Amino acid sequence: EAQVTQNPRYLITVTGKKLTVTCSQNMNHEYMSWYRQDPGLGLRQIYYSMNVEVTDKGDVPEGYKVSRKEKRNFPLILESPSPNQTSLYFCATGDRFHNEQFFGPGTRLTVL
């Protein structure tokens, strides 16, 4: 079954404590992306990756890092989380034309 998985699904943490949200896909897609969704602001792209070792900034990259060492994985790293990073995060993947993206189930992050 084609899947995009995210872990953890829910996380409560404190300011400054480094965390990683994992994203994995089994569809052999080149394109992967991270979004955050906040009330009234819709979905905003954080980072995207066109292929292994190729990443680029989206609209709101500040405070986040990503890496793409393998095709199937695209972790989102918050080196020093702050309360304004409290949000619902989605990972998405797409084929080389990525007009259709497949989204993960989301990770709800709360930073105290």
Add this chain to the structure above:
Amino acid sequence: LAKTTQPISMDSYEGQEVNITCSHNNIATNDYITWYQQFPSQGPRFIIQGYKTKVTNEVASLFIPADRKSSTLSLPRVSLSDTAVYYCLVGYSSASKIIFGSGTRLSIRP
């Protein structure tokens, strides 16, 4: 990247046809038009995509006029389960940056 404009919200009733229009005046020659549906606390789900004229699949139709400056998502005979937010996106396949607009919150009543 072309900016899109959609109505913030729409209401309809079960069994009705719903049309949601998206304006994209700055659409580029290579841009495709894609619509997604999102339920609360879930990731968006692809509905339909088109380049020009009309596209139809099992859940929706997409109408695109000749000038391509707008598009209309048509949902036939909606049900309560169609209550969701609908997003219109415009872009080219190799344009890596994706911009979701504010979306249209569709509410279906019995």
